[in-house]
Amino acid sequence: xxxxxxxxxxxxxxxxxxxxxxxxxxxxxxxxxxxxxxxxxxxxxxxxxxxxxxxxxxxxxxxxxxxxxxxxxxxxxxxxxxxxxxxxxxxxxxxxxxxxxxxxxxxxxxxxxxxxxxxxxxxxxxxxxxxxxxxxxxxxxxxxxxxxxxxxxxxxxxxxxxxxxx
Numbered sequence: 001x002x003x004x005x006x007x008x009x010x011x012x013x014x015x016x017x018x019x020x021x022x023x024x025x026x027x028x029x030x031x032x033x034x035x036x037x038x039x040x041x042x043x044x045x046x047x048x049x050x051x052x053x054x055x056x057x058x059x060x061x062x063x064x065x066x067x068x069x070x071x072x073x074x075x076x077x078x079x080x081x082x083x084x085x086x087x088x089x090x091x092x093x094x095x096x097x098x099x100x101x102x103x104x105x106x107x108x109x110x111x112x113x114x115x116x117x118x119x120x121x122x123x124x125x126x127x128x129x130x131x132x133x134x135x136x137x138x139x140x141x142x143x144x145x146x147x148x149x150x151x152x153x154x155x156x157x158x159x160x161x162x163x164x165x166x
Contacts, residue, residue: 018087019095021078023103026114029077032100034133038073040155041133042148045115045125047079048089052142053124059145060126061093067152071131077102079123130155 024032033041044060046053064074076099078086083101090099102111112121118138119125128137128151136158137151 018091020098021083021087021090021101022098023105024077024100025103025106026111028103029075029100029115030133032075033129036073036075037131039071039131040067040152041073041075041129041131042152043075043077043115043127043129045077045079045119045123047123048085049080050123054089056124056142056144057089057093059143059148061095062145063148063152064097066149067156070156072152072156075100128152128155130158 029043033043046057048054060074064072076090076095078099078101080086080101086101108121112119116127116135116138120140122140124142126139126143127135130136136155
């Protein structure tokens, strides 16, 4: 019993603070994509109330870990109304980098159109950009790790060879 209490105290004492969530408008998000200084930027629109978002989230975290040394940067944008709920989810998923939450300063339709006019507003939605900020792939709805993996590799390889993926 004593060991269990000590283990619990150590676990509680070692918890990381939840990742920060910065409110973002579509224009600020576009600036963050261009300013990411990464050969590939994957933007994921998600919310804790979205079942498919929650299902694909571990794959996106795995993707970030697998490709961060090659320059992938994942930008998560939560659409939750409560930042604390989103932060708890991010922490539970092992996200240890800053993320975004959609700003109330911009209406949902304006944000959606500002991010990408082809986006219907469905969740989850993911966009993959090259290092110059050019949209290289767009996904609406839940995707699998192999789908994300193939797209990221394709953009990384096209960057290395100077080619394009489209």
